[in-house]
Amino acid sequence: MRIERINVYSMLLPVKGGAYRMASDDVQSLDSTLVEVVTDEGLTGWGETCPIGPVYQPHHALGARAAIAEIAPGLLGQxxxxxxxLTKRMDERLNGHGYAKAAFDIAFLxxxxxxxxxxxxxxxxxAxxxxxxSYYSLIVGVPDETARIAADKVSSGYPRLQVKISxxxxxxxxxxxxxxxxxxxYKARIAVDGNRGLTVAFxxxxxxxxxxxxxxxEQPCNTMEEVATLKGRLTHPVYLDENTEDQNAVLRAISSGIADGFGFxxxxxxxxxKMTAIRDLCAIQSLPHSCDDAWGGDIIAAACAHLASTVEPRRFEGAWIAQEYIEGHYDNANPIIIDNGHIAVPQGPGLGVKPEPGTFGTAVASYGS
Incomplete structure (x- = not known):
């Protein structure tokens, strides 16, 4: 089964109910990049990558599509x-840019x-x-209102809350x-997420x-060096999120002992x-972690659910997906939804999600026949 054609799409995902507010930015809508990989046997695989704006991480939507343009021609015929x-082939075409390669990895799987x-x-x-x-992310907001929403989400079945601050x-x-x-x-586990916005003193x-x-x-300060200075000075366990930009960064955090867990x-x-290697390393070190993503629709949500189902439950911190914040689904017959604070893992072959024809409009780029 060889790759015959690659189509790339852009899908705008407006945030439902107003801006998603974090320490670094207020996000109104997200530009998701979809990759469709078509084979000579007629099978189609889908991948997705959706950076949460250009300042949350050193990733952005136009960068993803530029990286895909470098990689895609070298995958034809593979x-x-x-x-x-295929991972080796991608690395031979472009150094780094894992967030763009991830869309292909999801499609290949x-x-x-x-x-x-x-x-x-x-x-x-x-599995x-x-x-x-799953877990619910409470955006930066008025304390009383945030507490009201927290109670409501716990009542609806969420076993964990992420409280954004800074x-x-x-x-x-x-x-x-x-x-x-x-x-x-004690009705829910709580993570307090600084999104890199706090000083060491704060x-x-x-x-x-x-x-x-x-x-x-979770990720109180901007750099690993700042977080390292907190070791032995805090009563609460520290999880890293944004600093885990690649496998080497995770290995560095574990070997230095500055992380008690992760938001991956x-x-x-x-x-x-690639994340299975990190999953297994965390299992060896007995480090809890989540399996989620910055944003995106049903394709990313399905990938997160599949991976999350392979993590030992006692070390699992939940899978965050954007379903609560966006309207509609790519596959209305097999949507990835949060029900009573949990996500059903798709049981069909592959991702178990097939975008309906025309969902993403016209391709912004195509490679191959």
Whole structure:
């Protein structure tokens, strides 16, 4: 089964209900890039990558499509049987840009799963469950309103909450953490996410002003060097997110002992195939982590769910998908949805998601016959 044609699409995903507010930016809409890989046997595989704007990470939508333009011509005629060989071929065409290569990796897994008649989770080592935990991300907001939403989401079944802070005064951040804890208590696990926005001093202050509230402190500061200075000075465990830009960064964080867990983005780490190595390394070190992504529709959501199902549940921190924040689905017959705080893992071959014809309009680029 060889690659005959590659089509690239752009899909605008407006944020439902207003801006998605983080420390670094207020996001109104997202530009998702879709990759359609067509084979000489008539099978089609789909991949997706959707950076959350140009400042959250050193990734952006136009960069993804420029990287795809460098890679795609070199994949034409290649056999899909070995994803490792295809990964090698991509690396020979372009150095870095894992978030763009991830779209191809997802599409290759989709194709191979269809060819073998198995779900992507089987190709990633095998599912341990058919239903994975999700978590809800509470944007930076007024403390009382944030607490109200937190209670509502826990009542609807979410077992974990991510509380975004930073970009404002310390008093509001501390008040938000306290009010969310008062609203939900032990009914849900809590992560307090600084999105790189806190100084070392602010992180220490917040930690000491919330000593009795059990939460994971996610990416409080901008760099690994800043986070390293927090070691031994905080009462709360520290998780890394944005600093884990590739496999080497994760290995560095683990070897230096500065991370107690991780918030992983599947496309940032180069796709599900590369993330399995990180999953297994975290298992060896008994480090909890999530399996989510920055943004995107059903294709990324399906990839996250498949990978999440292969993680040992006691070390799993949830799978975040953008479904609560966007309208509609790529595949209305097999949508990836959050139900009672959990995501059903697709059981069909490949991703288990097939975008309906015409969903993405006209291709912005095509390669091959």
């Amino acid at each position: 056999d899909v049987a070995s994803i490792r060989l 989709d194709l191979l799963g269809q060819r073998l008649g198995v779900p992507v989770s089987t190709l990633l080592g095998g 341990l469950t058919d239903r994975v935990q 970009g404002r005064n310390l008093e509001e951040d501390v008040a938000t953490v306290h009010k969310v804890w008062e609203a939900v208590g 992180a220490i202050h917040l930690d000491r002003l919330c000593p009795s509230i059990p939460f994971a402190f 983005k599947v496309t940032r780490l180069g796709g599900p195939t």
